[in-house]
Amino acid sequence: MSSLTTLLALADSRLPTGGHVHSGGVEEAVTSRLVVDLETLEAYLRRRIRTSGLVTASVAAAVHRDDLTVAEADAETDARTPSPAARGASRAQGRGLLRLARRVWPAPGQGWAWDELGARPHLAVTAGRVGAVSGLDPFQSALSLVYTTMTGTATAAQRLLALDPADVAALTFSLAPLCEDTAELAAAGLADLSDPLLDELAQRHIQRERPLFVS
Template sequence: MSRAALLVLADGRFPAGGHAHSGGAEAAVKAGRITEAESLAEFCRGRLHTTGLVSAALAAAAVLGADPAALDAAADARTPSPALRGAARKLGRQLMRAARATWPSGELDAVALEFPKGAHQPVVLGLAARAAGLEAVDAAYCAAYESVSGPASAVVRLLSLDPFDASGVLARLAPELDRVVDQAVGAALRVADEGVDVLPAVSAPLLEISAEAHAGWPVRLFAS
């Protein structure tokens, strides 16, 4: 295993489509829930312990060899919002294209054929990490970090927030990110014996509701 592959997978320049999505930050900015670095930190903390935890567990379970179809169904069940399900599948399709070009794999080819419109992004992320020779903990870190780095980057554009402040928010979340990854990997390790229902199913109702409203905006900077 070359852990350097994780740097490629987690790099914001990896062509996986994440730059077009705000992770709910655009709707939160418009609603006045994110106004500066402190409120961004609270938004990211909430997202990390809900969406981030679920995504990290799904990605880790995919690396460990859980059935991708079962994981995709589990992701669907944990995403009540049709808008968010659609966004997750679009991101999954784009990530799949990038992953197959970067780490050719028969498993990736098979899943791409099974889900022509895209599997959920965390599932594809785990499969990409597996194809790259990475471990479950690597995929979990990548998923958890993406859950907060995406909104932080978006808020820099939406509010002209100082990038140094946004980076500080992410750095201060590091200890919590470690704990979320530990929890996610612990759950993923139980899937082989207990099935996908053992994976976290933490909800973020406001993100789901805001996503539905955001999808109907006539003008928006981000896709989600």
């Protein structure tokens, strides 16, 4: 399988990793009237891409290059994710991707086994290892995470606000250059920032009764 085809497959929203049940905080943003239409959704997506998207992708790229051990990457991700709820969402999605990776690449052949990642690895850690095994380069591993950070949240907002799917798709196309620029930054080195608003939304979300999304 070519690296481009692999990249497309990993970015496919139909990938059975559990990502479709996570909104990236936009459900709480909609409830709080911070995201109410296409314009405010664009602002939210740009913020997500430049913060959590960048950080997650930078850890994945570092794992891909073997710049960080699994334990180091886990600790770095925890340090960059102040919200316990956001950490839980990351680990849930990492576990989902790991489950798929065991099926697709049962014998990684990189001098380690999937078991090294543990039972609940962060999404960035799993994605970095998947990128290395599947033949992607670090930039492509980063881009896959940045892209899915955007599209997962955009799709959730589309459902929550009953937006026109064509409008949301056009918005994601317009954000493609930002995704690529962010992936380049992520591949260049570890990002060390967080977003207090996104952390607050993540925490408020888990306190709501019967949310539609897990996070």
